[in-house]
Amino acid sequence: MPLFKSEAIVLRNFNLSETDKLVTLMTSRFGKVKCVAKSARKIKNPFGAAIEPMSHIRLIYFGKENQTLYRLNHSDIIHSFQSIRDDLQKIYTGIYFNELIDTLIPEAHPDQNAFKLLLDGLISLESMNSLDSLIRLFEVKLMSIAGYAPQLKYCSLCKGSVGVEKIGFSFEQRGIICAPCSFKVQPQIRFQAGILKYLIKLSTMEIKHADRLKFPKGTEIEIEQLTHKYILSYTGRELKSYPFIKNMAQNDWSVKS
Numbered sequence: 001m002p003l004f005k006s007e008a009i010v011l012r013n014f015n016l017s018e019t020d021k022l023v024t025l026m027t028s029r030f031g032k033v034k035c036v037a038k039s040a041r042k043i044k045n046p047f048g049a050a051i052e053p054m055s056h057i058r059l060i061y062f063g064k065e066n067q068t069l070y071r072l073n074h075s076d077i078i079h080s081f082q083s084i085r086d087d088l089q090k091i092y093t094g095i096y097f098n099e100l101i102d103t104l105i106p107e108a109h110p111d112q113n114a115f116k117l118l119l120d121g122l123i124s125l126e127s128m129n130s131l132d133s134l135i136r137l138f139e140v141k142l143m144s145i146a147g148y149a150p151q152l153k154y155c156s157l158c159k160g161s162v163g164v165e166k167i168g169f170s171f172e173q174r175g176i177i178c179a180p181c182s183f184k185v186q187p188q189i190r191f192q193a194g195i196l197k198y199l200i201k202l203s204t205m206e207i208k209h210a211d212r213l214k215f216p217k218g219t220e221i222e223i224e225q226l227t228h229k230y231i232l233s234y235t236g237r238e239l240k241s242y243p244f245i246k247n248m249a250q251n252d253w254s255v256k257s
């Protein structure tokens with residue numbers, strides 16, 4: 001049976017039986033894969049912390065090609081991201097990143113960009129303290145990688161300019177809508193032209209520079225609602241970790257104001 005070697009980030013694990021765990025991983029070479037970790041629930045867990053969510057690892061797994069479940073053979077920690085796990089606000093953000101990748105990236109499609117975004121996202125999360133722009137950057141970049149980049153340059157219907165007044169955004173049309181076209185397609189959300197500038201920045205900036213981007217006071221909620229609803233229009237359901245980071249952000253803002 002072929003052996004597969006890759007770097008990976010652990011997305012999640014759950015108990016499969018009294019002795020085994022099922023581990024979902026975003027690998028750098030083979031895309032998202034699921035592996036059975038035999039004896040991982042025993043006291044002498046042969047994988048140790050290397051199968052904890054967010055761990056950046058080097059792994060070997062085996063199984064027939066193109067099957068859906070593989071067997072984990074060996075894993076070494078490259079970086080555990082333990083400091084994220086030790087911080088209540090950061091741990092939920094890391095889990096949210098993992099859950100977004102798990103939801104939006106299909107299995108067994110090699111996708112180096114998604115792996116790199118997750119790794120860079122976790123590295124940035126480890127060092128940054130202002131998480132608003134980091135979370136928004138991660139959301140917008142992942143939607144692009146998954147093939148759902150929103151149209152922000154011109155009207156999604158007529159390809160014309162959207163003007164400088166309140167701008168409409170349609171989730172079905174995947175982008176901004178000009179005023180005349182708003183009579184044909186009802187935008188689900190409207191925002192000031194200033195917000196559009198920040199959305200364009202989010203789609204072009206590198207995630208490691210997230211701490212250079214500060215949203216003007218009051219706009220962070222509007223931008224958050226837009227990216228959140230856009231993701232929701234694709235996932236069709238609320239992610240489990242989302243309410244946690246939402247609560248954290250609200251508490252944080254109330255302290256600042």
Ligand SMILES: [Zn+2]
Pocket residue numbers: 155156157158159160177178179180181
């Ligand atoms: Zn138009």
